Amino acid sequence: MILPYLNGILRFKDCPITWLLFIVNAFMMIATYGELMVAQDSIDKAMRDDYFVESQGSFYAQFISDHKNQYTPFMNELSLRALSGDADKVKLLGNLALRNDLFIKEAPAYPFKGDQVAKGWWLEKLDELGQAQQRHPSFLLGVSVDHMGLRHWLSYQFVHSGWLHFAFNMIFLFVFGCYLESLIGGLALLVVYLGSGMIAAGTFLLVNGPTSAPLVGASGAVSGLMALFCFLHWRVPVRCFYWLFIPVKGYSGFVYVPAWIIFFLWVASDLGGHLGSLPEFGGIAYTAHLGGEATGIIVGSLMFLLTRMRRGKSLDKDLPAAS
C-alpha cells in the first residue's frame, strides 16, 4: 500500500481554504447525518422486503421487454431470463430498477400485466420509498435525473453517503489541498476544487446519462486537485507513505516517488474500474473521477503555458521540490 503524504496536514493559517472546504464538508456531513440515516433505513427496509423487490423485478422485466430498444442487450437478456421464471434474475432486476429513471417515472400509469394485487402493493411501497428519497440528503443535494441544475453540480460535492466515504475524500483533500494551496494560492485552489467537481458531474451525466441514483461526494473535486498536483510535479519525487504488510521493521515508512507514478496509479484504477464495471449496476462513479482528473490536467496545462509565456521558463523548474 502506498499513499501520497507530501507535507501532511498543515495548520489552518497555512492552508485556510483547504480547511474551509473541510469544515463545509464536515458541517454538511454532520447536519445531514440524522436525516441520512432515517431515510436510508426506510430505503433499506423496503429493499429487504422480498415481495417488494420481486414484484418490482417482474414489472421491470416486463417494462424492459416492452422497451427493448431503450435498454442494453445485457438488460434485455436479464429481462428475458426473469420473464422465463428465473427467480434470481427477478430479484436482481428488482434491485436495479430504482436506478432506471424511465421505468420509475412511467411505472404508476403503466399497464403492467399479471398480478394486479402485487402491482397495487408495490406502487404503494414505491410511493413511500419516493417520499423517503425526498428526505434523503443524497437525493436532495446530489446530481440525479430530478436534480441536474448547476446548483446541484455544486451541492453534490459536499454530500457524502457515509463516514467512510467522507473520511477518504477528506484525507486526500488535506494531502493535495494543503500542498497546492501553498503553491497556487487559496482562491485558485477553490476555483480548481469547485471547477473539477462541476466538470466531474458534467462528465458523469455525459457518459452515464441521468440516473435516478444520485451522484454525491467530493471525489471528483479531489481527483482534480490530485491531477493538478501531479501535472505540476510531473517528475518531482514526492513523499509517500508505504506499508508492505510485512510486520518487520524496515518494511514501512516514507519513500519519494515521482508524481507521474501516483497519477498513473490513480488514473489506471479509475479507468480500469470504469471499463471493468457494468454501468447498470452503479457503484463508484469512475467517470466523475476521470472528469475531475481531466480538469486537473487541463488547468495544469493552462498554468504551464501561462507561466511559460510570462517567464519563458518551466513552472516545474521554479517550484520547490515536494518534501
Place this chain on the structure above:
Amino acid sequence: MVIEDQYAQKTTKEDQSETGEVRHRSSRLRLASPLDRLAAVIVDLFLVIFPVSALVGAPFKREIMKALILQDETEFAFYLVMITLSSGLVVIVYQTLMVWLFGGTLGKMFWGLRVERLWKHRRPTFTAALLRSVFWLFDSLLAMVPHLAVFSNEKRRPFHDRVSDTVVVTIKNREARSPGIIEASFVHGVVAAFAVFMVIFLTFSSFDYYLDAKSKDPLVSSLEEDGSLCSSVGEAAEDWPTVDGETPDRLQVAMALFAAGEVAKSCLSAEVDLKLVREGEESPLAYLAQSFVHADNAELSDRYLARVCELAPDSDSCKMSEVVSLWTEEKWNEVESIFGALDKTQEHYIFVWAVRHYVRRGDFHLASKYLEKIEPRRGLGSFLGMQRAKAYWGLRRLEESRAAAAVAFETLGPAERIDLASWMCYEEVEASCQGVLQKSCQLLEKAVADSGEFLLDAKVALSYIKQNECRKGYGKSYDELARNIPLVPARRLLFAYNLRSKDQVAEGRQVLWELVNDSATEEEFREEARHLLVQWSTRAEDLEALRNDWAKEKQNQNWRKFGLHLVRGYFELGDYQRAFSVVEILGDRIYTDQKVGQQAILAAYHLGKRQEAWGLLQKLNPAAPAEDQSRRPASADSGEFEMIAQGLKKEFAGK
C-alpha cells in the same frame, strides 16, 4: 522433474573459459534476503502488475461479470482464460523486459536486489529472463508454494531461478546467509504438508463429484437447472384426472398438493409466478394461491383474497377465498355451509381442504364423504392414507382405520409417518391402554428411540407421554422421560404426573393450572393440561374450586376452552345443574364444540328445562363437531342425544 542446483554441486565455476569481456564471479554470492524479495514482489504487484492488469483486463472483467450473472458457463470460462492470459502476459512482459534490460524489476531495484546469471556478474540474457518470468508465473499460480524454496535452497533459488540459471543478489548490506538445516527442514515440511493436503482434497473432491453426479436423476437435474418449478408438481399433473377432456392446469395440481401438505410453499409460489409473471395472466385461482403463499402477511393475503372475488364473483375460487377468510375468523358454521355449496365442484384442491377441515373439526362423516370424491392420484397417496386412517377412527371403524394407517405407514415419509403414528397412538391409548400394543405406538416408540429429535414436536411428545403413562410399572419413570424430552412444557406436564403419582394431587393440579394459564406455552400442552385438570378433579369440591378460579379469569380463548372442559367434567360427574350453569355463562360460545353442545342440551333436558333445551338445539348446528378433535378421542355414542333431540323436535317444532 527435478532441476538440480548445479551451483550446489560445483561450488565455483569462475575459472570456466569465457571471452575476456566476461566478468567472472570471483567473490562469494551476496544472497538477497527472502523478506526483501517478498517486499519487492509486493511493490511490483501494487505499483505495476495490479494496475496494469486491471486496465488491460477490464473489458474481460466486465464480460466475466455478465457471464456470471447470466450463468453462461462457456462465456465465463472463455473470459476467465482471457483475463488470466492478459494478466499473465503483463507479468511476463514486465518481468522479462525489466530483468533483461535493468537486471531487476522496480520492486527489486527499490530494495537493492538484482537478478544475475549464476556464473557471472551480469544481467541474464533475454531467453533466461523470459524463462525466469514464465516459471515465476507458473510458481505463483501454484499458490506461491514453490517460492518457498527461498527458505530451503542452499543459494535461495526457487524453481524459476534454477530453470533460468539465475540468482538474486543484493547490492546493499542486507545479504542473507544460506538457509540453516532447521529453516530448510521446516519449509520442506510445509511443502510436503501442502502437497499431501492437496492430494487428499482433490481425491475427496473428485469422489464427492462422482457420487453427486451418479445420484442425480437426469430429469430432476434438468428441471433443477431449468428453473424453480418443482418436479413433483409436473409428475403429479401427468397423472391427474382430466376435466371436460382437458388436461388440468399445473396450478390446480399444485394447489391440491399444497393443500395436502405434499409440496412446499415455494413450489406453489413458483407455479403462481409461471401464471402471473411468465404468462402475465390474471386468474382467480392464481390470486387464491397467492393468498396462501403470502399467508404470513395478513394484509397482503387479504388483498389477494378480495381480488379473487373481484375477478370472478361466482367462481369456486371465490367461494374458497371466503372459506379462508372465515377460517381466520373461526366462523365454522359459515365455512361448512360454503363447503356444502361447493359440493358439485370439480376442483380437487377444494376437496382436499374440505377433508382437512372436517378431520380437524372432528366431523369424520363429512371428511370421509370428501375423501371419496378425491380420486387416488400420484402425489396425494400419502395424504389420502393418513386422512382415511383418521376419518375411519373417528367413525369408530377402528380396524379399517388401523388397516389404512398400516398401508399409510409404508408409503409416508419419515416426518408424516411419525405425525400419523403419534396421532393414532394418542387415540389408541386414550381409548384403552391396550393401545400401546398397536403398531402406531410401536412405531412411535421405535422412532423416538432412533432419534430423540422427534420429541421436539409437541404432538409427538404428548403421545409419547400418554403411551408411557399406559405402561405403568413397565415404562420409563417420569424423571427419565423428562430427561429424554427437551420441551419445557412437556417436563412441566411430567412434573404434574410425578406429583400425582406421589399422592400430591393438589400440587399436581396447581402445576397444570399454571401451565393452562401460561400463554407462551404451545396450545397442545395447554389443551392437555385443561383436559387433565378436569379429569383429575374427581371430587365435586375440586371441580367447584376450579370453576371458581375459572370464573375470575379474563374471558378469552383460554377461558372459553376451559369452560368447555368444565361442562364436560360436570356432565360426566352427573352434576347437570352446575354443567348447565357453566353453559349459561359461556352462552353461544358452547357451539364451537358439538359434543359440549349436545351435553348442554342433555343437561337442560335432565333438569327439566325442555324449553331451554329446545332453544339450544335450534342453535346447535348438527354439523358442528367437537373442537380441537385432532387431539381428542372420537365422539362418544350420541344415541341418547339423538333420541332426546327427536323428542324435542316433535314437541316444539312448528310451535
